[in-house]
Amino acid sequence: MLSTTARTRLGREKDRGSADRNDLYDVLDAGLVCHLGVVVDGHPRVIPTGYGRIGETLYLHGSTGARSLRAGSDDSGGDVCVTVTHVDGIVLARSVFNHSINYRSAMIYGRARPVTDEDERMAGLRALSEQLAPGQWDYARKPTAKELAATAVLALSLEEASVKIRRGAPKDEEADYALPLWAGVLPIDTKWGEPQPDPVLPKEIGIPVHIADR
């Protein structure tokens, strides 16, 4: 079950909330990028960035020099908010006011912890890599010591999180159902396209199964 705090309690559209921790995992595991919110000099900053999950921990990474990562880690004392959103369709109602979006979204709040233990750093980076490109951690060249030194890894507990999901048909005002207007959902399909080889790739190097089959 997902705990409720002042931040994760849903102020509106409570029927869209889910307290099922598996819904949280599903939304996170289906995503490629999150939107990381931090406070820098008192102002919000929202950065699209990759992430990975191991159990109850979300991993983020970035350049060791990046301001945004420092702003969201222990050193600065600031919390972060990580939001992952999938847009599944446009809900076309009979009234403009009741138009909506079918979506799945997760929000996680907390203090990000800079990961210093080398084993956890590697596990976190592997999770980040596999979230984006499953199979590539074992296939591609692994990070060198220099590359690792240039990379900051942050861990964020999934303890304080909320999930919102909207599915299905429009919900119109009772009187509006009599209007002679079309209503329904326009779904959005997101699919992998054909892999595009690097133009300088030697022709004899075929595409590996883990990419072709994705």
Added chain:
Amino acid sequence: MLSTTARTRLGREKDRGSADRNDLYDVLDAGLVCHLGVVVDGHPRVIPTGYGRIGETLYLHGSTGARSLRAGSDDSGGDVCVTVTHVDGIVLARSVFNHSINYRSAMIYGRARPVTDEDERMAGLRALSEQLAPGQWDYARKPTAKELAATAVLALSLEEASVKIRRGAPKDEEADYALPLWAGVLPIDTKWGEPQPDPVLPKEIGIPVHIADR
């Protein structure tokens, strides 16, 4: 041209930045939801929400009771950060470290202005509606006075904004090009699916052209 401020100056990956205002418009006009960042009680909050654009102004809306909108408007004195991100593909490099994402993203910073003028409110709501569902403002039932009273509209100037775009093949370390590894881009295609009529829709109501042709 996009102005540069301390917030919009790119700290890293400067080659991905664009100073072309048309790139900003293109990224915004192609999106369905933004991620709105506000500071609430000193902590960041990132909310997925719709938006619309008219010229140099971005419009946001929400319930008049929503905490997040109040936190980002003049009354509270806080700035907002609006980020719109399109994920176009996964960049599979020869090294894990150089894996990347092909994306287009825009970030806008500023103080949101509560819109009180009725004409501007209607124009803003129309822009929001048309961004999500072009043609529906004129097709569906328009807002009533009561619905309008329940809706807060905010305006955000596009003056302080930045755009980042990554396209094309992986960029690997010189030595890695000799590795016998596949490298390239796995594109992500986002398409409209078949419109799904509301189950209670009378059969004689056909789908309008502006939806069918989208």
